[in-house]
Amino acid sequence: MLERLNQAMEHIESHLDQPLDVAGLARIATTSEYHFRRMFSALAGLPLSEYVRRRRLTVAGAEVLAGERTLLDIATRYGYGSGEAFARAFRAVHGVGPGEARRTGAALRSQQRMSFRLIVEGTSNMRYR
Structure with missing residues (x-):
């Protein structure tokens, strides 16, 4: 599974x-x-939609800092209908707007990629009184 x-x-x-x-x-x-x-x-x-939103904004943040695409191109690539909607979401996650992040090279927050592992603990016997 x-x-x-x-x-x-x-x-x-x-x-x-x-x-x-x-x-x-x-x-x-x-x-x-x-x-x-x-x-x-x-x-x-956290909910799936929130995880995906954070991952998108993490990757978008890297693209904003790289400066190779316009902010509107980045916004539309990651599903935002307008630059304003992207800027609001970006600020909510990163604490700074995309334009300011690009100008200042601000440190951005990152949602790391998740993967799932199963760890089983407590399989050893213990003596007790």
């Missing part, structure tokens, strides 16, 4: 510049959309 969930995470990473396809992710994880969202939220500690 974890292998399938990690395949879904890889799919998210390779499609950050496209609309989120929860049905496709659920198919990859071999579960329903409802259970995929619940499982993700329980394991990750």
